[in-house]
Amino acid sequence: MGALSSHTEEQFRAAMRTFTGTVSVITTCTADGEWRGMAATAVTSVSLAPPTCLICVNRETTLHPALVASGRFCINVMHRDHHELIASFANSQLRGSRFQLGQWRRDGAGIPFLEDAQSNIFCEISDRFPVGTHDVILGRVGDVKVRADHDPLLYGGGSYYRQAKD
Numbered sequence: 001m002g003a004l005s006s007h008t009e010e011q012f013r014a015a016m017r018t019f020t021g022t023v024s025v026i027t028t029c030t031a032d033g034e035w036r037g038m039a040a041t042a043v044t045s046v047s048l049a050p051p052t053c054l055i056c057v058n059r060e061t062t063l064h065p066a067l068v069a070s071g072r073f074c075i076n077v078m079h080r081d082h083h084e085l086i087a088s089f090a091n092s093q094l095r096g097s098r099f100q101l102g103q104w105r106r107d108g109a110g111i112p113f114l115e116d117a118q119s120n121i122f123c124e125i126s127d128r129f130p131v132g133t134h135d136v137i138l139g140r141v142g143d144v145k146v147r148a149d150h151d152p153l154l155y156g157g158g159s160y161y162r163q164a165k166d
Helices: 006-016 063-070 086-090 092-097
Strands: 024-029 035-040 043-048 051-058 072-077 104-106 112-114 119-131 134-146 153-156 159-162
Touching: 024 063, 024 112, 035 051, 035 063, 035 086, 051 063, 051 072, 051 119, 063 072, 063 119, 063 134, 072 112, 072 134, 086 092, 112 119
Parallel strands: none
Antiparallel strands: 024 035, 024 072, 043 051, 051 134, 072 119, 104 112, 119 134, 153 159
16 A cells, blocks of 8 residues: 555544544653653553553654653543643643643652543553554553542544533
């Protein structure tokens, strides 16, 4: 299969926006201890035995080299309370304001995590392989924290929103 036409790329992007997904922030740190993070919806569970998650990361992000070097990351599943902080992780031009909002902490390995996230899934890279512009990364789950009130931040149709309550 050859390269897609610009029309097909545009239609593919529009089709992907019809998916609604839970918003996560993938975090890691550099060898110098600097925190890195990015918003993601390309996150899923793969296996319960052993517990494994999958994330997709563009190789051009500032997160990617730190992630590969560290070999560890946290999937911070956003709660609806985190609507205001997600913009800095979704827009590279706001990179300087990342980690300024919210209750960010370090785990034992130095990986940043959002203390009051919907959930935190701490992983160690078990495998990764390139697909187009991204790396598909499998992470073996080492620890998990879950917030009691289930109310995730969602993304769909090109915008963030909170699920409707009955």
